[in-house]
Amino acid sequence: MRIASWNVNSIKARLEIVTDWVVADNCDILLIQETKSQDMNFPVSAFINLGWHVVFHGQKSYNGVAIISRFPIEDVTAGLAGDDEDDQARYMEATICGIRVATIYLPNGNPTQGKKFDYKIAWFKRLEVRARELLKAEIPVVLGGDFNVIPSDIDCYDPDGWSGDALTHPESISAFRKLVYIGFCDALREIHPSEVIYTYWDYQAGAWQRDNGVRIDHLLISPEAQDKLVNVGVDKGPRGLEKPSDHTPIWCELVVN
Protein backbone atom coordinates (compact mmCIF):
# COMPACT_ATOMS: atom_id res chain seq x y z
CA MET A 1 0.00 0.00 0.00
CA ARG A 2 1.60 3.23 -1.18
CA ILE A 3 0.35 6.35 0.58
CA ALA A 4 1.53 9.78 -0.53
CA SER A 5 1.00 13.38 0.51
CA TRP A 6 1.28 16.40 -1.76
CA ASN A 7 0.56 20.09 -1.45
CA VAL A 8 -0.49 20.73 -5.06
CA ASN A 9 -1.04 24.53 -4.86
CA SER A 10 -4.40 24.44 -6.70
CA ILE A 11 -5.95 21.15 -7.84
CA LYS A 12 -7.31 22.72 -11.03
CA ALA A 13 -3.98 24.28 -12.05
CA ARG A 14 -2.22 20.96 -11.31
CA LEU A 15 -4.85 18.48 -12.51
CA GLU A 16 -2.85 16.83 -15.29
CA ILE A 17 0.34 16.70 -13.25
CA VAL A 18 -1.53 15.04 -10.37
CA THR A 19 -3.46 12.50 -12.44
CA ASP A 20 -0.33 11.61 -14.42
CA TRP A 21 1.65 11.17 -11.20
CA VAL A 22 -0.77 8.90 -9.34
CA VAL A 23 -0.94 6.59 -12.33
CA ALA A 24 2.82 6.57 -13.03
CA ASP A 25 3.82 6.29 -9.37
CA ASN A 26 1.44 3.40 -8.71
CA CYS A 27 0.29 5.30 -5.65
CA ASP A 28 -2.79 3.85 -3.87
CA ILE A 29 -3.80 6.79 -1.68
CA LEU A 30 -2.91 10.45 -2.18
CA LEU A 31 -3.48 13.00 0.57
CA ILE A 32 -3.81 16.41 -1.07
CA GLN A 33 -3.45 19.91 0.37
CA GLU A 34 -4.06 23.42 -0.94
CA THR A 35 -6.71 22.42 -3.46
CA LYS A 36 -7.91 26.06 -3.54
CA SER A 37 -11.25 24.81 -4.80
CA GLN A 38 -14.78 25.03 -3.49
CA ASP A 39 -16.49 21.63 -3.30
CA MET A 40 -18.89 22.47 -6.13
CA ASN A 41 -15.95 23.14 -8.45
CA PHE A 42 -13.72 20.22 -7.48
CA PRO A 43 -12.62 18.31 -10.62
CA VAL A 44 -14.24 15.04 -9.49
CA SER A 45 -14.62 13.49 -12.93
CA ALA A 46 -10.90 13.51 -13.66
CA PHE A 47 -10.44 11.03 -10.80
CA ILE A 48 -13.66 9.06 -11.35
CA ASN A 49 -12.55 8.53 -14.95
CA LEU A 50 -9.38 6.91 -13.62
CA GLY A 51 -11.53 4.57 -11.53
CA TRP A 52 -10.45 6.34 -8.34
CA HIS A 53 -12.44 7.38 -5.29
CA VAL A 54 -12.33 11.00 -4.17
CA VAL A 55 -13.43 13.08 -1.18
CA PHE A 56 -12.75 16.76 -0.64
CA HIS A 57 -13.21 19.59 1.82
CA GLY A 58 -12.65 23.00 0.33
CA GLN A 59 -13.39 26.70 0.51
CA LYS A 60 -13.07 29.64 -1.83
CA SER A 61 -9.58 30.68 -3.01
CA TYR A 62 -7.50 29.31 -0.17
CA ASN A 63 -6.64 26.14 1.73
CA GLY A 64 -8.69 23.04 0.90
CA VAL A 65 -7.81 19.35 1.32
CA ALA A 66 -8.75 16.14 -0.48
CA ILE A 67 -8.13 12.40 -0.44
CA ILE A 68 -8.04 10.28 -3.57
CA SER A 69 -7.72 6.50 -3.53
CA ARG A 70 -7.81 3.37 -5.69
CA PHE A 71 -9.81 1.74 -2.89
CA PRO A 72 -13.16 2.72 -1.35
CA ILE A 73 -13.06 5.60 1.14
CA GLU A 74 -15.05 5.17 4.35
CA ASP A 75 -15.92 7.08 7.54
CA VAL A 76 -14.95 10.50 6.22
CA THR A 77 -14.77 13.42 8.65
CA ALA A 78 -13.98 16.96 7.55
CA GLY A 79 -12.53 19.58 9.85
CA LEU A 80 -10.48 19.42 13.03
CA ALA A 81 -12.37 19.47 16.33
CA GLY A 82 -11.72 21.98 19.09
CA ASP A 83 -12.74 25.35 17.65
CA ASP A 84 -16.26 25.98 16.37
CA GLU A 85 -15.19 29.38 15.04
CA ASP A 86 -12.56 27.91 12.71
CA ASP A 87 -13.92 27.84 9.14
CA GLN A 88 -10.61 27.16 7.33
CA ALA A 89 -10.60 23.92 5.31
CA ARG A 90 -7.36 22.32 6.51
CA TYR A 91 -8.17 18.82 7.77
CA MET A 92 -9.95 15.66 6.72
CA GLU A 93 -9.82 12.02 7.86
CA ALA A 94 -10.96 8.80 6.27
CA THR A 95 -10.50 5.04 6.53
CA ILE A 96 -9.16 3.12 3.55
CA CYS A 97 -8.47 -0.63 3.75
CA GLY A 98 -8.42 -0.40 7.55
CA ILE A 99 -5.91 2.44 7.63
CA ARG A 100 -7.01 5.73 9.16
CA VAL A 101 -5.51 8.58 7.13
CA ALA A 102 -5.60 12.33 7.64
CA THR A 103 -4.76 15.04 5.12
CA ILE A 104 -3.35 18.04 6.97
CA TYR A 105 -2.67 21.60 5.88
CA LEU A 106 -1.26 23.28 8.94
CA PRO A 107 -1.33 27.08 9.09
CA ASN A 108 1.86 28.84 8.00
CA GLY A 109 1.91 31.12 11.04
CA ASN A 110 3.84 34.11 9.69
CA PRO A 111 4.37 36.69 10.99
CA THR A 112 5.42 35.19 14.31
CA GLN A 113 4.04 38.14 16.25
CA GLY A 114 0.29 38.12 16.19
CA LYS A 115 -2.91 36.29 15.38
CA LYS A 116 -1.61 34.10 12.57
CA PHE A 117 1.08 32.52 14.73
CA ASP A 118 -1.34 32.11 17.65
CA TYR A 119 -3.74 30.35 15.27
CA LYS A 120 -0.97 27.99 14.15
CA ILE A 121 -0.03 27.02 17.70
CA ALA A 122 -3.69 26.63 18.72
CA TRP A 123 -4.29 24.48 15.63
CA PHE A 124 -1.31 22.31 16.57
CA LYS A 125 -2.76 21.78 20.07
CA ARG A 126 -6.08 20.70 18.55
CA LEU A 127 -4.17 18.30 16.30
CA GLU A 128 -2.36 16.85 19.31
CA VAL A 129 -5.70 16.19 21.02
CA ARG A 130 -6.93 14.34 17.96
CA ALA A 131 -3.61 12.51 17.52
CA ARG A 132 -3.86 11.16 21.09
CA GLU A 133 -7.36 9.86 20.36
CA LEU A 134 -6.13 8.14 17.21
CA LEU A 135 -3.27 6.46 19.10
CA LYS A 136 -5.75 5.03 21.60
CA ALA A 137 -7.50 3.20 18.76
CA GLU A 138 -4.31 1.11 18.23
CA ILE A 139 -4.80 0.90 14.47
CA PRO A 140 -2.56 1.93 11.56
CA VAL A 141 -2.79 5.72 11.24
CA VAL A 142 -1.05 7.96 8.71
CA LEU A 143 -1.12 11.72 9.31
CA GLY A 144 0.14 13.22 6.07
CA GLY A 145 0.45 16.76 4.95
CA ASP A 146 2.06 20.14 4.81
CA PHE A 147 2.89 20.74 8.48
CA ASN A 148 4.62 24.06 7.79
CA VAL A 149 7.38 23.00 10.18
CA ILE A 150 11.09 22.51 9.45
CA PRO A 151 11.89 19.98 12.19
CA SER A 152 15.68 20.44 12.32
CA ASP A 153 18.61 22.26 10.72
CA ILE A 154 19.35 19.46 8.25
CA ASP A 155 15.85 19.97 6.87
CA CYS A 156 16.73 23.47 5.65
CA TYR A 157 19.21 24.78 3.08
CA ASP A 158 19.86 27.91 5.18
CA PRO A 159 18.96 27.53 8.87
CA ASP A 160 20.38 30.96 9.77
CA GLY A 161 18.37 32.66 7.06
CA TRP A 162 15.20 30.94 8.27
CA SER A 163 15.68 31.69 11.96
CA GLY A 164 12.81 33.79 13.26
CA ASP A 165 10.40 32.34 10.71
CA ALA A 166 7.20 30.61 11.86
CA LEU A 167 8.39 27.38 10.19
CA THR A 168 11.48 27.17 12.40
CA HIS A 169 10.05 28.85 15.49
CA PRO A 170 10.82 26.85 18.66
CA GLU A 171 7.10 26.66 19.47
CA SER A 172 6.36 25.21 16.03
CA ILE A 173 9.15 22.66 16.33
CA SER A 174 8.08 21.71 19.88
CA ALA A 175 4.51 21.19 18.73
CA PHE A 176 5.70 18.94 15.90
CA ARG A 177 8.03 16.97 18.18
CA LYS A 178 5.21 16.57 20.67
CA LEU A 179 3.36 14.46 18.13
CA VAL A 180 6.44 12.25 17.99
CA TYR A 181 6.83 12.09 21.78
CA ILE A 182 3.25 10.91 22.21
CA GLY A 183 3.84 8.04 19.79
CA PHE A 184 3.87 9.06 16.13
CA CYS A 185 6.88 8.30 13.97
CA ASP A 186 8.38 10.75 11.45
CA ALA A 187 8.36 8.10 8.74
CA LEU A 188 10.99 9.71 6.51
CA ARG A 189 13.52 9.88 9.34
CA GLU A 190 12.79 6.25 10.29
CA ILE A 191 14.25 5.10 6.97
CA HIS A 192 16.56 8.05 6.17
CA PRO A 193 17.81 9.30 9.55
CA SER A 194 20.43 11.77 8.33
CA GLU A 195 19.97 12.28 4.60
CA VAL A 196 19.25 15.80 3.31
CA ILE A 197 15.78 15.51 1.76
CA TYR A 198 13.55 18.47 0.89
CA THR A 199 9.87 18.61 -0.12
CA TYR A 200 9.46 22.32 -0.95
CA TRP A 201 11.39 24.80 -3.07
CA ASP A 202 10.18 28.39 -3.43
CA TYR A 203 9.13 29.59 -6.88
CA GLN A 204 11.34 32.63 -6.40
CA ALA A 205 15.05 33.33 -6.79
CA GLY A 206 15.84 30.07 -8.60
CA ALA A 207 15.33 28.08 -5.40
CA TRP A 208 14.71 24.82 -7.28
CA GLN A 209 17.76 25.20 -9.53
CA ARG A 210 19.95 26.03 -6.53
CA ASP A 211 18.37 23.27 -4.42
CA ASN A 212 17.37 25.83 -1.84
CA GLY A 213 14.74 23.58 -0.31
CA VAL A 214 13.15 22.75 3.01
CA ARG A 215 11.44 19.65 4.42
CA ILE A 216 7.97 20.68 5.58
CA ASP A 217 5.75 17.91 4.21
CA HIS A 218 5.65 14.96 6.57
CA LEU A 219 4.13 11.53 7.13
CA LEU A 220 3.57 10.84 10.83
CA ILE A 221 2.56 7.24 11.42
CA SER A 222 1.22 5.36 14.43
CA PRO A 223 3.14 2.39 15.93
CA GLU A 224 0.71 0.01 14.21
CA ALA A 225 1.56 1.62 10.85
CA GLN A 226 5.27 1.73 11.71
CA ASP A 227 5.17 -2.06 12.11
CA LYS A 228 4.10 -2.27 8.47
CA LEU A 229 6.53 0.36 7.13
CA VAL A 230 8.83 -0.88 4.37
CA ASN A 231 9.94 2.27 2.60
CA VAL A 232 9.63 6.05 2.48
CA GLY A 233 10.78 8.64 0.01
CA VAL A 234 10.28 11.96 -1.68
CA ASP A 235 9.73 12.06 -5.45
CA LYS A 236 11.43 15.20 -6.76
CA GLY A 237 10.20 14.53 -10.31
CA PRO A 238 7.00 16.61 -10.25
CA ARG A 239 8.87 19.70 -8.98
CA GLY A 240 10.94 19.77 -12.17
CA LEU A 241 7.95 19.76 -14.58
CA GLU A 242 6.51 22.78 -16.39
CA LYS A 243 4.06 24.75 -14.21
CA PRO A 244 4.81 22.68 -11.08
CA SER A 245 3.55 22.95 -7.53
CA ASP A 246 6.22 24.39 -5.26
CA HIS A 247 5.91 21.17 -3.20
CA THR A 248 6.66 17.62 -4.33
CA PRO A 249 5.12 14.33 -3.09
CA ILE A 250 6.33 12.39 -0.06
CA TRP A 251 5.29 8.73 -0.01
CA CYS A 252 5.50 5.67 2.20
CA GLU A 253 4.89 2.01 1.57
CA LEU A 254 3.13 -0.20 4.11
CA VAL A 255 2.91 -3.98 3.84
CA VAL A 256 -0.65 -5.22 3.77
CA ASN A 257 -1.57 -8.52 5.38
Place this chain on the structure above:
DNA sequence: ATGCCCCCGTCCCGGGGA
Protein backbone atom coordinates in the same frame (compact mmCIF):
# COMPACT_ATOMS: atom_id res chain seq x y z
C1' DA B 1 16.12 44.87 4.00
C1' DT B 2 13.13 43.59 0.19
C1' DG B 3 11.53 41.23 -3.74
C1' DC B 4 11.95 37.71 -6.95
C1' DC B 5 6.94 33.77 -8.41
C1' DC B 6 2.42 31.73 -8.55
C1' DC B 7 -2.65 31.04 -7.59
C1' DC B 8 -7.28 32.83 -6.77
C1' DG B 9 -11.29 35.84 -7.85
C1' DT B 10 -18.13 39.21 -9.11
C1' DC B 11 -10.59 39.82 -11.62
C1' DC B 12 -5.72 43.44 -14.35
C1' DC B 13 -4.82 44.30 -8.31
C1' DG B 14 -4.45 42.64 -3.74
C1' DG B 15 -4.33 38.80 -0.44
C1' DG B 16 -1.96 34.67 0.69
C1' DG B 17 1.59 31.60 0.37
C1' DA B 18 6.52 29.93 3.00
